[in-house]
Amino acid sequence: MHDRLTRSDIRKMQEEIDHRTLVERPKILKAVQEARAQGDLSENFEYYAARKANRENNSRINYLTKMIETAIIVEDRSAEDQVGLNKKVTVKFPDEEETETYKIVTSVRADSMEGRITPNSPLGRALMGKRAGDLAHVKVNDKLEYDVEIVQVENVGEEESDTLRRF
Known part of the structure; x- marks a missing residue:
């Protein structure tokens, strides 16, 4: 495990x-x-x-x-303005106006439908350590990859909605 x-x-x-x-x-x-x-x-x-x-x-x-x-x-050792654990990241796909917000969490609190992803997911891995204004290259597999622009990084810590997943 x-x-x-x-x-x-x-x-x-x-x-x-x-x-x-x-x-x-x-x-x-x-x-x-x-x-x-x-x-x-x-x-x-x-x-x-x-x-x-x-x-x-x-x-x-x-x-x-x-x-x-x-x-x-594990402990988050990222700078205040860097993507790390318990931080919300707003990203924008190049050439699109819409943004999406994700929170980086551990595997027991992950829920992609609620916008909580892990540092081990393709998007989470690409975002870790980046700052607002950076471009992150996300490689899902050998056939699918894309870029996202980091618009904002916000340190929100743990929230009530960060419940443990049920298995």
Whole structure:
């Protein structure tokens, strides 16, 4: 795995593990016990639903724990006006008037539909370290590449909308 995560990512993951362990797990186990007490398990939907919720909860806890154990801690060392982690970048395609804004985040917070991309994505890789006014060459694959002009770099830090992705 060895995902590149910030200390904040790890803190959020640990908070979710704690919540799932201390709050969700007891609720789910109580639901399993109550459903089991109803008798015949062969046609007991509540029992199967509670067991499924228990498996999903345990799976998420195990996933997050493994992510934390194998994480590589990263910190943004870019200058204030350079593209780096937790910075919003407004780009413009040459010969077009429209701009698009992206935020550079770690892989556990990435969501391209919400404009959050990683430094490992083709666009993110091309933008890293650049400044407003620079031209970035994005190479998607051997057949597709394009240029974008960096219009603005804004240091916004972490925001409420930067939630952990669900897998």
